[in-house]
Amino acid sequence: xxxxxxxxxxxxxxxxxxxxxxxxxxxxxxxxxxxxxxxxxxxxxxxxxxxxxxxxxxxxxxxxxxxxxxxxxxxxxxxxxxxxxxxxxxxxxxxxxxxxxxxxxxxxxxxxxxxxxxxxxxxxxxxxxxxxxxxxxxxxxxxxxxxxxxxxxxxxxxxxxxxxxxxxxxxxxxxxxxxxxxxxxxxxxxxxxxxxxxxxxxxxxxxxxxxxxxxxxxxxxxxxxxxxxxxxxxxxxxxxxxxxxxxxxxxxxxxxxxxxxxxxxxxxxxxxxxxxxxxxxxxxxxxxxxxxxxxxxxxxxxxxxxxxxxxxxxxxxxxxxxxxxxxxxxxxxxxxxxxxxxxxxxxxxxxxxxxxxxxxxxxxxxxxxxxxxxxxxxxxxxxxxxxxxxxxxxxxxxxxxxxxxxxxxxxxxxxxxxxxxxxxxxxxxxxxxxxxxxxxxxxxxxxxxxxxxxxxxxxxxxxxxxxxxxxxxxxxxxxxxxxxxxxxxxxxxxxxxxxxxxxxxxxxxxxxxxxxxxxxxxxxxxxxxxxxxxxxxxxxxxxxxxxxxxxxxxxxxxxxxxxxxxxxxxxxxxxxxxxxxxxxxxxxxxxxxxxxxxxxxxxxxxxxxxxxxxxxxxxxxxxxxxxxxxxxxxxxxxxxxxxxxxxxxxxxxxxxxxxxxxxxxxxxxxxxxxxxxxxxxxxxxxxxxxxxxxxxxxxxxxxxxxxxxxxxxxxxxxxx
Numbered sequence: 001x002x003x004x005x006x007x008x009x010x011x012x013x014x015x016x017x018x019x020x021x022x023x024x025x026x027x028x029x030x031x032x033x034x035x036x037x038x039x040x041x042x043x044x045x046x047x048x049x050x051x052x053x054x055x056x057x058x059x060x061x062x063x064x065x066x067x068x069x070x071x072x073x074x075x076x077x078x079x080x081x082x083x084x085x086x087x088x089x090x091x092x093x094x095x096x097x098x099x100x101x102x103x104x105x106x107x108x109x110x111x112x113x114x115x116x117x118x119x120x121x122x123x124x125x126x127x128x129x130x131x132x133x134x135x136x137x138x139x140x141x142x143x144x145x146x147x148x149x150x151x152x153x154x155x156x157x158x159x160x161x162x163x164x165x166x167x168x169x170x171x172x173x174x175x176x177x178x179x180x181x182x183x184x185x186x187x188x189x190x191x192x193x194x195x196x197x198x199x200x201x202x203x204x205x206x207x208x209x210x211x212x213x214x215x216x217x218x219x220x221x222x223x224x225x226x227x228x229x230x231x232x233x234x235x236x237x238x239x240x241x242x243x244x245x246x247x248x249x250x251x252x253x254x255x256x257x258x259x260x261x262x263x264x265x266x267x268x269x270x271x272x273x274x275x276x277x278x279x280x281x282x283x284x285x286x287x288x289x290x291x292x293x294x295x296x297x298x299x300x301x302x303x304x305x306x307x308x309x310x311x312x313x314x315x316x317x318x319x320x321x322x323x324x325x326x327x328x329x330x331x332x333x334x335x336x337x338x339x340x341x342x343x344x345x346x347x348x349x350x351x352x353x354x355x356x357x358x359x360x361x362x363x364x365x366x367x368x369x370x371x372x373x374x375x376x377x378x379x380x381x382x383x384x385x386x387x388x389x390x391x392x393x394x395x396x397x398x399x400x401x402x403x404x405x406x407x408x409x410x411x412x413x414x415x416x417x418x419x420x421x422x423x424x425x426x427x428x429x430x431x432x433x434x435x436x437x438x439x440x441x442x443x444x445x446x447x448x449x450x451x452x453x454x455x456x457x458x459x460x461x462x463x464x465x466x467x468x469x470x471x472x473x474x475x476x477x478x479x480x481x482x483x484x485x486x487x488x489x490x491x492x493x494x495x496x497x498x499x500x501x502x503x504x505x506x507x508x509x510x511x512x513x514x515x516x517x518x519x520x521x522x523x524x525x526x527x528x529x530x531x532x533x534x535x536x537x538x539x540x541x542x543x544x545x546x547x548x549x550x551x552x553x554x555x556x557x558x559x560x561x562x563x564x565x566x567x568x569x570x571x572x573x574x575x576x577x578x579x580x581x582x583x584x585x586x587x588x589x590x591x592x593x594x595x596x597x598x599x600x601x602x603x604x605x606x607x608x609x610x611x612x613x614x615x616x617x618x619x620x621x622x623x624x625x626x627x628x629x630x631x632x633x634x635x636x637x638x639x640x641x642x643x644x645x646x647x648x649x650x651x652x653x654x655x656x657x658x659x660x661x662x663x664x665x666x667x668x669x670x671x672x673x674x675x676x677x678x679x680x681x682x683x684x685x686x687x688x689x690x691x692x693x694x695x696x697x698x699x700x701x702x703x704x705x706x707x708x709x710x711x712x713x714x715x716x717x718x719x720x
Contacts, residue, residue: 003028014350022343025288029254036354039481040513046498051507059183059266061102063509065471069428074173076102077473079514084167088131092138092167093224099171101250107181107240108173113143115153116436116529118166131165145226152422157393160525168475170531183247185267185302191326195232196297199281228297235318244307251298257291259300265352272335273326287343364485371576378644383698391712392570395612400714420464431536433467440525441564446579447489448496451528455500456582458532460608466598467534474511479523481515489526503584544604546625552682556654558638566612567648580651587653594655602663609654615647623706628686633693635679
């Protein structure tokens with residue numbers, strides 16, 4: 001690992017001498033883009049990060065939200081893109097392990113995992129299929145071994161990810177507020193490293209993740225061991241209950257270099273450590289290797305000398321290795337020794353705070369060349385179009401994916417994967433709803449509106465379960481930030497997310513920025529991924545099954561904005577047109593109405609309109625409930641446009657509500673009073689999905705749609 005020329009000069013000027021080789025390695029790890037956020041940090045401050053439910057403490061690696069009655073939930077999101085593109089099984093598995101430890105470091109038990117996956121075109125690309133299958137296996141095996149349910153996520157395929165992978169993993173924790181770790185340290189406290197042995201795997205991982213992927217450096221990919229992680233979880237929680245932990249941090253990117261420097265800087269202390277005391281996997285490791293190894297399943301704990309024996313006894317009980325590696329000093333220095341010889345002695349403030357960059361930005365030239373969609377013609381057979389879309393890789397059932405996950409272990413899962421959002425039962429008679437969403441097709445055409453749309457879609461999904469959004473996490477993934485055009489797309493996405501978060505008072509409680517996501521063909525599309533948590537107050541969110549003669553209502557306007565839609569790109573092979581935009585007033589009004597209607601028990605099922613548009617959203621309701629529906633396109637509130645555009649537009653802020661006939665009048669009156677655009681568009685009956693506009697436009701058997709939807713993705717993966 002090395003420093004840029006100007007960074008080395010900056011370090012020399014700060015410490016007033018030439019750094020040692022070990023110091024250069026330590027600083028290179030901490031100042032890497034992956035660890036320091038040197039390109040994005042000053043801009044991320046625009047996001048609102050406080051709120052009435054947000055709990056902020058020094059040194060937390062996860063966001064913490066107060067859910068009442070003395071309980072908290074924690075949430076964090078991470079990525080393992082480069083490692084997963086090189087070794088998808090291990091890369092994805094260690095991504096799960098890292099985010100789980102971030103949840104644990106606050107003192108909460110991990111209770112759920114989510115994933116967001118991006119790969120190339122699996123219909124044409126064998127490499128994409130291999131990456132996909134192995135990344136899913138890595139996530140499944142690691143989560144299943146831990147006994148933590150993977151309860152949701154999303155998968156998308158796009159040519160821009162050819163020979164590459166985006167593997168995002170989010171985790172949720174739960175615990176009592178009084179048991180949160182209050183990070184602090186006193187002079188004379190001891191520093192303990194527990195868990196897996198430190199080896200040569202993952203050395204340089206932070207810098208490997210901070211540059212374009214040009215070599216398959218397998219030494220930079222960490223080796224997962226979920227069985228040690230399971231033991232660590234139980235040992236840490238027992239030590240927490242015994243009040244043995246003063247401060248705690250996961251060893252992730254940058255290994256000990258980052259964990260030591262960041263902990264010391266956050267707590268305004270110094271730490272002196274001896275690498276001879278660290279339990280290693282391989283003999284003869286140099287201090288440089290020990291300090292920058294990213295071996296997995298390791299936690300750093302600060303405790304007092306008087307509590308050390310009890311901590312060691314707990315580790316022995318769980319067969320976990322535990323080394324006392326250092327002591328807390330008052331000098332705010334990071335002092336690395338090997339026996340009596342000093343290898344590094346640096347101010348923690350310098351190590352932990354890389355010089356931030358002012359990257360130039362300019363609007364990309366490609367945006368000026370976005371094509372108009374005026375020449376897109378309506379196909380003659382919309383029934384076959386709908387069936388093709390139902391089976392397309394980005395819409396077909398993800399059952400093949402989440403069927404490999406144990407999503408019910410832990411008895412908290414109320415709503416399983418595959419619906420709008422997943423729902424977990426909490427111990428205070430409340431429920432937590434969670435969803436992650438992204439849409440790189442929209443974000444490519446309009447980074448700001450695309451990012452807002454991802455945020456709103458995640459909100460719509462949790463709202464459909466009856467949950468009020470209480471917090472968000474983001475993962476912002478882009479190409480090389482040194483390219484002003486790419487950095488512009490990052491800034492636009494960030495501004496859009498900030499505007500929506502502030503308007504809706506949804507605080508950002510955590511996130512991640514991942515740059516240098518490039519393939520041999522160029523940068524990936526802008527890919528912000530948004531996770532939203534929602535809270536349901538003491539009402540079981542289970543939806544009722546749809547019955548014959550139930551009524552279908554759509555809320556919200558359908559607009560002529562099909563840019564980035566699955567219909568344009570998958571059916572017409574067309575990239576262009578206008579990206580859907582969110583009207584904040586309509587978004588807020590429609591969202592609140594749906595929440596109120598669910599709370600009043602007026603709705604049997606709620607479902608949002610998103611990928612694939614209205615026709616796909618209705619098809620999903622029919623498929624899930626094994627029932628047909630007669631739909632009148634004439635009743636859909638929309639701009640004047642062709643049938644295909646009404647059916648497949650991906651306009652935001654739209655919801656489908658399924659009602660019992662007896663509640664129709666009350667809902668109608670409430671909608672009219674609120675002046676919300678709506679249409680009574682259908683009735684459920686029979687076994688056919690029929691879309692009419694004076695005459696039949698689409699006529700498709702539910703069982704045929706069901707078979708296509710259930711089997712398409714699996715067949716693409718296993719039989720291509």
